[in-house]
Amino acid sequence: MSKNLGILAVLVVVFFTFGFLEDRFFLPGNLFNLIRWTALFGILSIGVSFVIITGGIDLSIGSVVGLSATLLPWFLAQHELSAPVALALVVIAALAIGLAHGLLITKLRLQPFVVTLCGLLVYRGLARTLTDDQVQGFGMGHSALRQIAKGMPCSLALLTALVGIGYLMWHSLRWVFPRTWRKGLLKTPGELLAIGCAALLGFGGLLIWALDAGELARIQAPAPFLILVVLAILAGVLLDRTVYGRHLRAFGRNETAARYSGLAVDRNVVIAYVLCALCSALAGVLFALDVNSVQPAIFGNFYELYAIAAAVLGGCSLRGGQGSILGVVVGTAVIQVLRNGISMLGIPDKLEFVILGAVILIGVAADEVIRRLVARRRLDARVRAAANATA
Amino acid sequence: MRLRFARALAPLLALALLLGVGACSKGNAGKIRVAYVTNGSVSFWTLAAAGAKKAGVDLGVDVDVRMPGDPTAQQRVIEELLNLGIDGIALSPIDGKNQAAMIDEACARTHFILHDSDAPGTKRRCFVGVDNYEAGRAAGKLVKEALPNGGKFQLFIGRLGQDNALKRCQGVIDEVFGWTFDPARVTGQDQVIQEGGFHFLGIRVDGFDEAQAKQLAEASLQQVPDLGCMVGLFAYNTPAILEALRDAGKLGQVKVVAFDEADASLQGILDGHVHGTVAQKPYEYGYESVRILKALKQGETDKLPADGFLRVPFTVVKQGSAQSFWDALKAQLAAAKSSG
């Protein structure tokens, strides 16, 4: 939780710094774009965080994005399949990819780095071969389908209100049914703060929506953002409230002990890679529907690095076992705000990677330093308490 | 022991497999063999490859088309071709300045020409391509037509390293500001120029990432509310710009000038969202390159252009001519595919 707070603070600071430097940054249109890109990349990051929590890595994300982004228009425009069939085929392809990764890693005991590196090459080549390297697109058609990526289902204020108030209601359920109330945890400052934030967002959003107040009320929620919110809630529940999530974390912390404890480790890991591939494919489809011009050779190149960077920035440890969905989503937002801000401020594009790299490095280093400081302070406090007790 | 033997055998088997596949694709001794090397594999190059192959059939030359996407891959392909003892190579260099050494070495070993993007100062025998500076100036003219009263404009491109990209940008800028004809002039990427009613706001480089291209276009629209004209200088830039405009609800309000002949760009012209495009003739690139390579091999230097620059004409496509241009293009592509 404290990790999430840290990255949230970074997001707020970066966001307002850019806003302060360039007032157009806060324009509703720009915020809308920002949220949409965050949503698209966030889906990738959520997927990869499952893999990272197992202590693995997926380098094939960019290529899976490229392949699925290529396949959808290829099925639709070239082969004139119906949308449901095309989507189903893309999902099947992603399932097969994730299964292949997972099985190679668990059953053949190959290293995730190697397996997914080969995947990176194979899927890119596959996308290029299938389409004969031709640019894929939907042209002017499939506008209904493209609503999935381009639609604006509701106002952002309403969505925020629903999420915030939903969180509060779920919390109050725990009071109504104390059997499911996790004793002691509510007292942690992190949880209280989360409730505070939820209340602020929920009622703030509700107020803005109800009063139809100004610019803010008119910002629409991009459809991908709605997808991200749903996905993040599902992923968060899966990770923190199910046996699967607990077992996944345990496996990431200590693989040997997990085996000795009789966990179905292989199955869990396979599922993690399947989830990652599915998320990548979902994002790929959304990217394609949004951008509408897919060059099989380059589409999605290096996106795995954005996803991994966001996950790490959001508190995942590449050693495994650690990470939260909220942190990962916020981490993605930080990266997207940086990219957007850099181009809004007219900072030369050449510098983009320098700034991104530096911020991620500083973020991760600061987290480590703070962690040690806190540990040190706790230790000192214990010493003092012990000294007082003996004195 | 036996396992270790099997492990040693596996790479050998793989190698044998590769060699076998390689051997099968060999054939046709005696004929002139030339290679046509592109800088990527988008549909533009499919057309060019079709032209090259057609020339091969017409002129009785074996044409090997290769489509490496980055300088390293280009170098590898060139080295391989040289080692195969190829009779001639036509290359579209990605980064002509820095590939000069490689180009000169290849010139020493075979008949070597460049197409699409030139590398001035090298020993290449000939350059086949559009004069990018002139094409840029043509696009600049389109900008001036689109903005009769002047205004703000911005350029969008994938890479700046290659000669054609630089010349293209410079041509646009020089024409809009009415500067003299000087292909050697270089205006900085982030320079801002305000002169005679026009306001140049710099060049946005996306590093060949379509999503990033769209993101940059969106950011520009947010940042500069009174942007007059967006110029997409690589084939995919204009489709990305159009998507960004569509999302922002500014289709038709902000003028667009395109380069090349992406479907979305042509559709944009038909819909009136794009003022016009400067289309190259990739088919001609391929055809002419092979023709010149054959001439070089046979020592018929009189068939070469005097200044070593075979100018392939470009066409300016506007609303009136878009439909017929597109139909012709489709026919060409269909023919290329059925033959290729």
Added chain:
Amino acid sequence: MSAWLEMREVRKSFPGAQVLRGVHLRLQRGEVLALLGENGAGKSTLMKILGGILRPDSGEILLEGAPLEIESVDDAREAGIALIHQELALADNLDVTANFFLGRELRRGLLLDEAGMERECSRWLARVGARFPARARVSTLSVGEQQLVEIAKALGQNARVLIMDEPTSSLSLAESEHLFALVGELRAKGVSIIYISHRLGEVTRLADRALVLRDGQVSGELARFELEHDRMVSLMVGREYQSSEQRRSHARAESALRIRGLVVRAHPEAKLDLEVRRGEIAGLAGLVGAGRTELLRALFGVEPALAGEIWVGGEPRRIRSPREAIAAGLGLVPEDRKEQGLFLEMAVRENVSLGAIARDARCGFLDFAAEQRLVQDSIAALRIRPPEAERLAGLLSGGNQQKVVLARWLSLAPQVLLLDEPTRGIDVGARQELYALIDELASRGMAILFASSEMEEVLHLADRVFVLAEGRLSGTLDRPELTEEAVMQLATRSFPRLSA
């Protein structure tokens, strides 16, 4: 009596604790001094100061009456003091000679003098009675052999004081015997030895004197004739201590675990048959490499058996993985607690509940309330200290970590609990607590099969002992016939005993 080596008023504190509060230590030439104390009493810290790894906050060290400045490991080595680490510090990808000379290689010109080094190394290896070549790769050596390399290395650097920290904790009985003989020889040659061990039997046998530490202070010094088990323990734990009474067996008639013709991977030529009844505590004894751990791992499906049948509670079971073992009603407290048993960076709560959450879950969703109940009950029942569910398991003491692992298994109520070296690295007080806990489990009808290298533990805890040798069951000893000699006899059957 003036001492040859003396440490005076040594104090040291770390953030969080004052570890040494004015310790005084004297050592004569050619003396074996046992250094005793529970974990955390300050033994290791004191020895790290003497070995130059740590600097004391205050205090002085005298050698032959003259002050000695030890500021680094090099200083200590210079003074002839060598520390044989608890975790051996050899580079196991190199050979013995390379390790022997690591950091002070002999040269001839610019090149290494390989032949010279090998000669020198062989000489010292012979002196400590090593029977492996100087060119053997360290990774192929047993722990005992690696220890000999360390000792030879120290002697080769002219060590006059050897500090041995738990030297027998990973040794087989035969290797231990060899070490004891070596200690005797070195003493006779005038080398002084500071011997740290939890195994009080060894101390009685070897030491000339014992210094007992408790909470960073000397709680007592015992001369040779005072080295009695209960007396040492009393000084260590700080209260009067009496060995527990002989355990009463809780064994019932019904079979809990029966194996027939079991073949484990490490010993494919041997077949194992044995049976443990409900409520019975059965011990697995044997030398290192006799196949105790392998048998437990095969039973639990970690390294599935190659052949053989397993019955749990009278029913035949196929066990190919830990999951199947758990389903069959088995549990395993593994040998390496930190690596195989615990999730050190996870909370006690998550460690304890890991087994039961799947059972208590509703449609895959965690039941946090049930988890909380289970964890609180376990903490209370097993007296896990401190009783904090959210504390990270890695921050607990060894004994409490072991209780956490036990708690996880108890939550699944297995019919048979397998324990591999259940008290390794756990201090005396906590051991007694674990023994009581195991006894209580047996009294409730759980069958226990434990492997242990510690004779005292086997003799104290087991109703019946299966002795393994070279992967075979060389004999079964019931209570009346259970003596140290009988176990050793069976354990060393079929290969010649090393000279003691």
